[in-house]
Amino acid sequence: MKQFFTILFLCYASMATAQNIKSPDEFLGYSLGERFTRHHEMIDYFKYVDAQMPNVQVTEYGKTYESRPLIYTIIASPENFSKLEEIRQDNLKRTGLLQGTPSSNKVAIVWLSYNVHGNEASGMEASMKTLHGLVSTPQGKEWLKNTVVIMDPCINPDGRDRYANFNNQYINTIVNSSADAAENNEPWPRGRPNHYWFDLNRDWAWLQQTESISRLKVYNQWMPHVHVDFHEQGFNSPYYFAPAAEPFHPVISNWQREFQNMIGKNNAKYFDESNWLYFTKEVFDLYYPSYGDTYPTYSGAIGMTYEQGGQRGVSIMTEEGDPLTLEQRLIHHHTTGMSTVEITSKNAVRVVDEFEKYFKENLNSPFGTYKSYIIKGTNNPDKLDKLTKWLDQHAITYGLVGATKAGKGFDYETQAQTSFTLTSEDIVINTYQPKSRFITTLFEPQSKIPDSLTYDITAWNLFYAYNLKGYASTERINPSKAYQPKSATNQVSSKVYAYLFKYETLQDVEFLGQLLQGGIKVRATQKAFTVNGNVFNAGTLIVTQTNNEKIVNFDKTIQTLANNYKRTVYTTTTGFVDKGKDFGSSEVAYIEMPKIAILCGDGAESLSAGEVWHYFEQQIHYPITQIRTNNFKRVDLKKYNVLVAPEGYYDIFDEAQLEKLNQWISAGGKLILIGDALSSFADKKGFELKQYATEDAKKAAEKAEEEMKKKDGMIRYEDSERKQISDYIFGAIYKVNVDNSHPLGFGLDNHYYSLKTSTLRYDFMENGWNVGPIKGIAKPVQGFAGFKANKKMSNSLAFGVQDKGQGSIVYFVDNPLFRCFWEQGKFVFGNAVFMVR
Numbered sequence: 128m129k130q131f132f133t134i135l136f137l138c139y140a141s142m143a144t145a146q147n148i149k150s151p152d153e154f155l156g157y158s159l160g161e162r163f164t165r166h167h168e169m170i171d172y173f174k175y176v177d178a179q180m181p182n183v184q185v186t187e188y189g190k191t192y193e194s195r196p197l198i199y200t201i202i203a204s205p206e207n208f209s210k211l212e213e214i215r216q217d218n219l220k221r222t223g224l225l226q227g228t229p230s231s232n233k234v235a236i237v238w239l240s241y242n243v244h245g246n247e248a249s250g251m252e253a254s255m256k257t258l259h260g261l262v263s264t265p266q267g268k269e270w271l272k273n274t275v276v277i278m279d280p281c282i283n284p285d286g287r288d289r290y291a292n293f294n295n296q297y298i299n300t301i302v303n304s305s306a307d308a309a310e311n312n313e314p315w316p317r318g319r320p321n322h323y324w325f326d327l328n329r330d331w332a333w334l335q336q337t338e339s340i341s342r343l344k345v346y347n348q349w350m351p352h353v354h355v356d357f358h359e360q361g362f363n364s365p366y367y368f369a370p371a372a373e374p375f376h377p378v379i380s381n382w383q384r385e386f387q388n389m390i391g392k393n394n395a396k397y398f399d400e401s402n403w404l405y406f407t408k409e410v411f412d413l414y415y416p417s418y419g420d421t422y423p424t425y426s427g428a429i430g431m432t433y434e435q436g437g438q439r440g441v442s443i444m445t446e447e448g449d450p451l452t453l454e455q456r457l458i459h460h461h462t463t464g465m466s467t468v469e470i471t472s473k474n475a476v477r478v479v480d481e482f483e484k485y486f487k488e489n490l491n492s493p494f495g496t497y498k499s500y501i502i503k504g505t506n507n508p509d510k511l512d513k514l515t516k517w518l519d520q521h522a523i524t525y526g527l528v529g530a531t532k533a534g535k536g537f538d539y540e541t542q543a544q545t546s547f548t549l550t551s552e553d554i555v556i557n558t559y560q561p562k563s564r565f566i567t568t569l570f571e572p573q574s575k576i577p578d579s580l581t582y583d584i585t586a587w588n589l590f591y592a593y594n595l596k597g598y599a600s601t602e603r604i605n606p607s608k609a610y611q612p613k614s615a616t617n618q619v620s621s622k623v624y625a626y627l628f629k630y631e632t633l634q635d636v637e638f639l640g641q642l643l644q645g646g647i648k649v650r651a652t653q654k655a656f657t658v659n660g661n662v663f664n665a666g667t668l669i670v671t672q673t674n675n676e677k678i679v680n681f682d683k684t685i686q687t688l689a690n691n692y693k694r695t696v697y698t699t700t701t702g703f704v705d706k707g708k709d710f711g712s713s714e715v716a717y718i719e720m721p722k723i724a725i726l727c728g729d730g731a732e733s734l735s736a737g738e739v740w741h742y743f744e745q746q747i748h749y750p751i752t753q754i755r756t757n758n759f760k761r762v763d764l765k766k767y768n769v770l771v772a773p774e775g776y777y778d779i780f781d782e783a784q785l786e787k788l789n790q791w792i793s794a795g796g797k798l799i800l801i802g803d804a805l806s807s808f809a810d811k812k813g814f815e816l817k818q819y820a821t822e823d824a825k826k827a828a829e830k831a832e833e834e835m836k837k838k839d840g841m842i843r844y845e846d847s848e849r850k851q852i853s854d855y856i857f858g859a860i861y862k863v864n865v866d867n868s869h870p871l872g873f874g875l876d877n878h879y880y881s882l883k884t885s886t887l888r889y890d891f892m893e894n895g896w897n898v899g900p901i902k903g904i905a906k907p908v909q910g911f912a913g914f915k916a917n918k919k920m921s922n923s924l925a926f927g928v929q930d931k932g933q934g935s936i937v938y939f940v941d942n943p944l945f946r947c948f949w950e951q952g953k954f955v956f957g958n959a960v961f962m963v964r
Contacts, residue, residue: 148179148263151255159252160454162298162441163291166195166284172255173200173280180262182208182271189341192322195284197341202261202278204271207234214275215349221483222350222427223490223561224522229483235274235475237468238351238428240419241460243328245286246318247359248294249437249453253460254280260465267465270472277349282338282419283321290318294440302442304450310440316733323745324737325947328356329583332417332569333948334520335741346423347522352482353390353471354428356419357460359437363446365404366459367434368394371420372412374578378494378564379413379424382481386429386474393470394463403459414576415583416568417946425565427485429478433463489563497537498559499604500570501528502590502597504552508613509632510593510950511554515610518556523566525556526606536600537572539590542862542908547598555604572599572909579911584858584884586910587948591860591880594951617696619686623672625710626685627658627697630666631874633950636957637747638692639668643720644749645688648674651962653714653870656707658699666873666962669710671702721749721797721960724767726777728755735774735801738944742953760784764791769960774802774942789813793932799959802887802942809889815929816938820890828919852913856920858884859910863899863925870962871898871928871937874954880908881925881941882949886916889924889940899926899955926955928963935963 152158154172177185182205189197207214214234219225239257241250261267261276281287290313297310305311316324321336330339360367370387391407398405411432413421423430436445441453471478488494502511504527518525528549538545549555558566568574569589576585590597628638630651642649650669655662675681689696702710709715723743727736736753743751754762756779764770764787780788789812792798800808809816819825863879865872872879879899891897905912905920912920926943929936937959943952 146263148176148259150259158454159256160441160452160457163248163294163453164252164255165291165295166251166281166288169251169255169280170196170198173198173258176258176262181205183262184208188345189337191285191338193285195288197282197284197338198280199345200258200278200280202258202271202276204268207271207275211275218350219348221479222486224347224350233273233476233479235353235471235478236277236349236351237274237353237355237471238277238279238346238349238423239355239357239464239467240279240282241357242280242287243282243356243419244319244326244358245283245288245321246290246313246438247357248287248290248318249359249435249456249460250357251281251287252453252457253357253464254278256457256461257464260461261468266469270468272472273475274468274472276468277351279342282342283327285322286318286320293318298441304442304444306439306443308440311443315729315731316727316736320733320737323741324733325741326734328358328419329415329417329946331419331422332521333946334517335947340520343520350426351423351428352478353467354419354423354430355464355467356430356432357464358432358434359456360434362436362439362443362451364434364436365406366398366436366463367406367409367411367432368463369431369433370408371431372409374576374581375413376416376421376425376568377575377577378567380485382485383424383429386478386481387431389474390429390431390467390470394466397462397466410582412578412582414581414585416565416587418583422565425568426562427482433460435459486561489561490559493558493563493567495558495567495571497567497571497599497601499555499557499600499602500566500597501534501536501549501600501604502554502556502595504550504554506595506597507631509634510595512612513950514589514593514595515554515612521562521565523556523562524560524606525554525610527551527608527610528553528555528604529607534598534600534602534604536598536602539572539588539595539597539599542572545598549604554610555606557603557605559603570599574909576911579852579857581857581911584882584910586858586860586882586907588860588909591909592882592949592951594876594880615689615693615695617686617689618698619696620698620700622700623682623698624700624702625672625698626670626689627663627699628668628670628689628694629663629697630668633746633953633957634692635668635694635874636954636961638688638694639718639961640747640749641688641692642668642670643718645678645684647678647685649718650710650715651718651870651873652708653716654708654868657705658701659697660705661697663697664874665868666870669715671710716964718961719768721769722767723749723751723769723771723960724754724762724764725751725771726756726759726773726775727753728757730756730777730779731773731775732803735942735944738942738947739771739773739801741947742944742956746947746953747957764788764796768795769797769799771799772801772804772807775804777804777807780807785811785813789931792934792936795933797935797937797963799937799939801939801944802885805887805889805938805940808936813931814936815892815895816889817892818889820893824890853915854886854913856883856886856912856916857910858882859907859912861901861905861920861925862908864902866896866898869896869898869928870964871896871926871955871958873958873962875951879925879951879955882945882952883907883912883920883941884945886919887940888919889938891922891924892927892929895927895929897924897927899924901925937963
């Protein structure tokens with residue numbers, strides 16, 4: 128009875144308030160579309176509606192790096208609002224993420240996400256109009272009777288305000304649609320990325336950014352049935368909505384395909400009525416697992432991207448000679464948002480039933496050939512700890528095998544089927560669980576790609592990203608006990624001559640950085656040695672009493688740091704080793720503290736510059752100085768001993784600046800070049816890097832290319848795009864040989880898996896260290912690469928070092944920090960910073 132009166136009260140309160148609720152225009156004091164609303168103004172409107180409406184709830188779920196609030200808003204009918212927790216728990220029970228039997232009440236859940244890219248700015252504007260439409264219109268109230276709507280009005284507040292503040296500073300009083308206008312040309316790094324210049328729409332799976340981490344916690348608490356990610360594309364493009372383009376990953380269900388079509392047709396109905404242009408089934412596919420459409424899709428939802436032409440100011444002239452306004456853009460997004468809620472509401476029971484069916488299949492007969500993935504317990508504990516914490520964030524279950532047994536399956540190291548022995552300490556992840564299909568997309572040995580024309584990378588397997596030893600098995604293997612991280616051990620002598628720390632992971636790089644920041648002198652062995660019966664490989668960190676006499680409470684300081692960073696401590700009472708070089712040998716090198724400068728600004732690719740920035744500040748917590756390219760000529764490089772050039776095309780390196788760099792390097796500086804940045808230095812005076820080692824090799828490559836062009840000249844025009852893919856690499860993984868006797872290869876096995884995202888190619892260096900070469904015929908271990916591209920990559924450099932005077936140049940042809948999820952790449956980059964002399 129009490130619940131009945133509560134619902135009755137909420138109904139009357141909702142009806143009375145909805146009639147008087149202010150529209151966004153009335154609340155803000157201007158019409159939506161006149162200018163860009165700042166993030167705090169949007170927050171104020173959502174909180175106003177929350178305060179006025181008893182069936183609307185705004186919740187802060189986190190803060191950005193710049194301390195802006197991240198919010199989500201729940202909108203429901205009064206009756207459903209009174210039992211939100213029951214609806215949420217029912218839904219989780221249907222997925223298997225929560226034990227128990229759901230009630231018979233079937234309420235659909237739609238999640239609308241806006242403004243993941245800050246400069247795709249019509250999304251947040253549309254969110255306010257859609258909120259108002261849902262709470263104040265008869266149709267909105269009708270849909271809410273069987274549908275709960277969750278809105279995240281701005282996923283990327285930092286990028287959004289960067290863009291809005293820029294545009295509002297430059298906007299003309301008289302509307303100017305010219306593409307030349309300042310308001311239509313935002314400066315570097317533009318508003319698209321977040322504070323660390325990351326693309327948050329590529330981070331749903333990898334969870335490198337605080338916005339992604341905070342959002343996923345809430346997402347997994349609800350697990351919506353439908354998720355829409357609102358975007359903008361080039362301003363000359365008509366509106367795009369589902370159904371998506373091929374390739375669809377094979378794990379996507381028939382229902383997910385079917386309902387995309389149903390939603391698309393409903394959207395088309397409204398666009399047809401208004402004579403608005405749109406397209407479907409092109410460009411935007413469902414393959415890469417870390418998008419705002421694919422991650423929800425692989426988690427059971429109908430995940431979709433909606434793309435409005437835009438990315439400019441309040442008005443821009445299109446190629447047809449018609450202005451495209453912010454008002455038009457937000458109305459289009461509002462229309463598809465409301466349409467999506469409508470069609471979901473009309474099919475709510477089936478939406479819920481199909482959602483439940485999806486998860487029953489996951490639990491009882493999961494998709495895919497491989498049913499279990501085994502991670503050997505002998506892998507480095509740091510890697511296991513980091514991966515298992517990541518699995519926890521995604522609500523993926525795992526555990527220890529618990530007993531020794533024989534098995535057969537795919538060996539990730541040899542890329543072949545083999546027999547193996549499971550031990551009690553091996554970790555197993557099987558696919559008989561709620562996140563089954565997501566697991567398959569992450570770990571399957573070969574991702575099936577129905578169509579090689581795709582929007583993003585085609586390989587991302589975490590066995591290769593972490594360089595883990597393990598297997599994929601067609602057998603169901605259940606974990607028998609919980610995994611417990613291994614604790615660091617201390618082997619401290621009563622009298623310590625030196626502290627020894629193995630150097631094998633990114634956590635060791637971070638620890639080294641902290642030692643150096645503490646003023647502690649550190650050495651690294653250049654060759655393996657044995658002492659006290661323990662074998663230590665090249666790269667092992669050696670901290671001696673000698674040279675550290677000024678450190679107060681030296682022993683306590685070292686042991687406390689090691690404990691704080693969970694490092695295993697080895698000690699020795701002597702510098703006289705059992706095998707190898709003694710600690711006073713020239714083969715035990717002193718590590719100079721890096722003083723690091725990073726290029727940013729025009730010419731640098733903002734995403735790459737952001738990856739470097741985030742790596743130092745958030746992952747190894749080491750200080751850097753960012754130098755804008757337009758200020759580079761005025762910088763005294765003597766203040767730094769490391770300069771990092773992220774990916775980009777730099778026009779600042781004229782002959783005079785190259786000579787300046789050459790002198791700085793020869794005097795002891797270290798230049799680290801990433802990806803496209805290499806092109807500014809290849810074939811230049813003082814730099815060993817060449818696209819082709821000899822003139823003959825260059826002529827042979829040019830001749831082969833001409834012959835291929837002649838063959839291609841006979842293709843039909845309509846086939847030209849598909850023919851061109853033979854020249855491309857769509858984010859494929861290559862196995863690279865490693866010279867781990869070189870400091871750049873310290874801590875690595877004799878191989879490394881490189882995520883190659885372009886066809887950038889350089890020959891082996893004649894007078895340099897080809898530390899990471901691709902030898903022989905190139906072929907990816909996973910992912911798509913055209914046959915011409917593979918031929919081009921054969922016998923080429925992945926990473927290497929050129930010694931120059933007292934300094935060095937490190938060349939990374941492939942970006943080791945790409946989206947910051949390639950764990951082994953981050954370790955190699957650490958070698959470049961700290962180990963290479």
